[in-house]
Amino acid sequence: MPADVYFADVRNQYDKHGFPTMSNPQRVQKLFEAADLGSCISEGDMVAIKIPFGGLTRQYGINPFIVSVVVEEVKKRGGIPFITETYAWHFSMSWGAGAPSGLMNIAKKGYTQLLGAPLIFADGIKGVHREVVPVDGLILKEVDVAGEIYQADAMIVISHLTGHPMSGYAATLKNIGMGCSARRGKAMIHAGAETKVVWNKEKCIFCLRCTRVCASKAISYENNEIRIDRDLCIGCGDCTFFCPTGALRMEVIHRHPEELAKLYKGQLCSPATEIQQIKLADAVKAILSTFKEGKVGFINDVTNVTYECDCSPNATVPIICDVGFLASKDPVAIDKAAIDLAIQSPGYPVGLASLLEDASPGVDKAGSLYKKLLPNDIYREDFWRIHLEAAEKLGLGTLEYNLKQVV
Ligand code: SF4
Ligand code: SF4
Numbered sequence: 001m002p003a004d005v006y007f008a009d010v011r012n013q014y015d016k017h018g019f020p021t022m023s024n025p026q027r028v029q030k031l032f033e034a035a036d037l038g039s040c041i042s043e044g045d046m047v048a049i050k051i052p053f054g055g056l057t058r059q060y061g062i063n064p065f066i067v068s069v070v071v072e073e074v075k076k077r078g079g080i081p082f083i084t085e086t087y088a089w090h091f092s093m094s095w096g097a098g099a100p101s102g103l104m105n106i107a108k109k110g111y112t113q114l115l116g117a118p119l120i121f122a123d124g125i126k127g128v129h130r131e132v133v134p135v136d137g138l139i140l141k142e143v144d145v146a147g148e149i150y151q152a153d154a155m156i157v158i159s160h161l162t163g164h165p166m167s168g169y170a171a172t173l174k175n176i177g178m179g180c181s182a183r184r185g186k187a188m189i190h191a192g193a194e195t196k197v198v199w200n201k202e203k204c205i206f207c208l209r210c211t212r213v214c215a216s217k218a219i220s221y222e223n224n225e226i227r228i229d230r231d232l233c234i235g236c237g238d239c240t241f242f243c244p245t246g247a248l249r250m251e252v253i254h255r256h257p258e259e260l261a262k263l264y265k266g267q268l269c270s271p272a273t274e275i276q277q278i279k280l281a282d283a284v285k286a287i288l289s290t291f292k293e294g295k296v297g298f299i300n301d302v303t304n305v306t307y308e309c310d311c312s313p314n315a316t317v318p319i320i321c322d323v324g325f326l327a328s329k330d331p332v333a334i335d336k337a338a339i340d341l342a343i344q345s346p347g348y349p350v351g352l353a354s355l356l357e358d359a360s361p362g363v364d365k366a367g368s369l370y371k372k373l374l375p376n377d378i379y380r381e382d383f384w385r386i387h388l389e390a391a392e393k394l395g396l397g398t399l400e401y402n403l404k405q406v407v
Helices: 024-034 064-076 099-108 147-151 172-177 183-190 209-213 238-242 258-264 271-288 331-344 365-373 385-393
Strands: 003-009 046-050 080-085 119-121 130-134 142-146 154-160 162-164 168-170 193-199 219-222 225-228 248-255 296-302 324-328 401-405
Touching: 003 024, 003 331, 024 064, 024 296, 024 324, 046 064, 046 147, 064 080, 064 154, 080 147, 130 147, 130 183, 130 271, 142 147, 142 183, 142 271, 154 172, 162 365, 168 172, 168 331, 168 365, 172 271, 172 331, 172 385, 183 271, 193 225, 209 219, 209 238, 238 248, 271 385, 296 331, 324 331, 331 365, 331 385, 331 401
Parallel strands: 003 401, 046 080, 046 154, 080 119, 154 296
Antiparallel strands: 003 324, 130 142, 162 168, 193 248, 219 225, 296 324
């Protein structure tokens, strides 16, 4: 049965007299009510409001005024909201020296004062606060869920639709699967192969920097040897990044069999990309399984849709004209609706989309750009379907939807 997806169109900005109709925060408030997201929250629930913070140089992201609208809606229903995000997979991509400096950076920009709820890193100050959750996934059998997501009673997931070279587009499913996983979980999804850290004694100068940077305390120094405890290692790669001599490196120990992806889907666009997308859907299943039925609601922002996600400094000029906002209780349907609307929107007249020969409505601008600009042939326009179809196969929702325009 198709799922209901509620839509507020930002292109309906002016009434017939030329006056502005409403602001984006007002649109989101209307959507929250129309989609009945309040029913996810009971009196006294600790409610995670999951937003993507993006990288330090991010240009776009979820507007704090929109987050504050959701905070107020949660409070109205007796919920206790907290805004949350997780640590990035690699130190080189993350918030400087960890969660505290990330929070300081956000506070400096004045973001926190606008939200009306505390900001709490879901996987702790070093990205290792996690619960290992078993899952009957298509590939993964367990997922490292960020500790505070695991603890929350309810969750409202606010996502920003962007292009993404791993999944074609990224919105709700990516914000849950990757964004609610702790660092080891992120490593498991990203990796097209299982890896281990190896030490080369010849190159080591015994500075012991690796023993200090490893948040998992997996590295020790004993009898003139660097030892790596594989049970503790989460595969984040921080030690290899900080080792000054290249004495530590990640080595592939097991490639996921290509046959697995072939079994799942007749046509491969790229084994690594395909496997990553399937694992992403597996992670969504594990994360949502930590909530009782009906306790999670979803909002997608389909404005400022960029070529890459908000982690990337390449996320500059949007690639399509703004569309609007969506709300639903179905994480698959809301992403399918967001991507369909984005594809139907005309290409942005300047920036990357202007490089395309055809950026008209109906053309997948992100997929076309990946095909044109990235130096390999793994991309096809609709390769985003892989994670949506995997999520549907896992019973997380449906690709069929009824779009109900609210404003
Ligand atoms: S950081 Fe590199 S050079 Fe320093 S002790 Fe560790 S392995 Fe050796
Ligand atoms: S040993 Fe290296 S890769 Fe493993 S958790 Fe520590 S820093 Fe991360």
